[in-house]
Amino acid sequence: MTFRIALVGCGGMGRRHAHGYIELRKYFDTVEMTAVCDVHHDVASTVADEISDATGFRPDIYTDFDDLLTNADLDGVAIVTSTPLHHIFALKAMNAGLHVITEKPMGLTLKACRQMREVAQSTGKVLAVAENYRRDPMNRLTCALIQSGAIGTPYFTLDIGLSSSNGAVMHSTVWRAKKEQAGGMPLDAGVHNADMLLYLMGGAETVFAETSIFEPIRTLRSMDEVAPGLTQMYSHRKEDGYALGDKVEQTAVDSAFGVIKFKSGAIGQLMLTDTSHGQRLGVSTISGSEGTLYRSRSRSGESPRIVRSNGTEITGDELLELVPDFELDDTISRLWNGARRISSYDMDFRDIDSKILAYEYLDMLDAADSGGQSEVGPQEGMDALALAYALMESGVSGVPVNVEDVAEGRISAFQDEIDTEMGI
Ligand SMILES: NC(=O)c1ccc[n+]([C@@H]2O[C@H](COP(=O)([O-])OP(=O)(O)OC[C@H]3O[C@@H](n4cnc5c(N)ncnc54)[C@H](O)[C@@H]3O)[C@@H](O)[C@H]2O)c1
Incomplete structure (x- = not known):
């Protein structure tokens, strides 16, 4: 059917x-x-x-x-x-x-x-x-490496995404500047980081974070200027009531710096902002008792890397030797032209994204x-959003928050205003 x-x-x-x-x-x-x-x-x-x-x-x-x-x-x-x-x-x-x-x-x-x-x-x-x-074959491989013990016991993870929107509205979409529309880079993009951290590290227990809106007044600029790579996908879209050059009030948090305690005992540092002018930094690593795994950028097709404490680096097909049972599932394999055990791939972003x-x-x-x-x-979707909102909730309360309390509504001060405004 x-x-x-x-x-x-x-x-x-x-x-x-x-x-x-x-x-x-x-x-x-x-x-x-x-x-x-x-x-x-x-x-x-x-x-x-x-x-x-x-x-x-x-x-x-x-x-x-x-x-x-x-x-x-x-x-x-x-x-x-x-x-x-x-x-x-x-x-x-x-x-x-x-x-x-x-x-x-x-x-x-x-x-x-x-x-x-x-x-x-x-x-x-x-x-x-x-x-x-998480569906990117390279993230499947990364997950298999962690689970097979390729870096031993995971101790801590760094997930740092510092970028600059140059004072413009992120992705030229006004709703992304608004708190009540779940905007703001640490939440809108951060939910991806949250899902990947949970996928690779297991459940999160608590989060402590400092958050800020460093740039409360932004300018609406064209996608060509703000994110040229997305122009082709966004050129046809419309958002009523706004014109290029308009000043837009950013009410959504634009910067969050958090520390996560995972249920396993591992620690994570998650830092996200689009106000980092002159410093672009992307670090996604997991360090364990047997070395550090350098995650590759999602949808880049690049191979992850493992570096041991003596400096030995393992990447590409050598990684596959550490995960003899690793295989892409039938559906991904069919979409990836029959690939079963791969350690990298070379494709345009649009093809990867579409697959x-x-x-x-x-x-x-x-x-x-x-x-x-x-x-x-529903469970995985809520877990990821709870971790992203835990940054915001800790940011307003000034104390560490339990992620499950955020998921189940026992901690909601930051979100209450959104729920009220949107009539939930
Ligand atoms: N998974 C990813 O990598 C990824 C990337 C970008 C966006 N997103 C998510 O996708 C969603 C859309 O984001 P976007 O960047 O495409 O935003 P967008 O503003 O470009 O698109 C939203 C569309 O929804 C339409 N719309 C608004 N109200 C509607 C209604 N009542 N009925 C029907 N259509 C309506 C708008 O006209 C607009 O075309 C968001 O939730 C965003 O978080 C996910």
């Missing part, structure tokens, strides 16, 4: 989902994107045209989600709108009998996520989170077919 899905939200990431679907169709005919939906008809139309050119079938266009739910014949929806709508659309879709894959973060706040988790349980529908980084997105859809489909859960389901 073919799984009929609608893409909801056809902005920058929505277009990337369409590319993922087009990639999926090269290998599988089990999914059909029969409709696309965006409040902007022309934005949806650009994406529908791309799908039509590549697959020969033009999805129907909707500009209203309720209309889509009432009139389209669907098995599921992919929610790729800006974050405040994730829970609203997911709840409606699951209650209407549809499976859901939603972009990260799973929901606007943990309260929104708990509502989503409850409805997924009561309806028995799949709720998958399109968290992409990972294709995998996410197929993973959701597997869960729907088997009655199981997606690899990144």
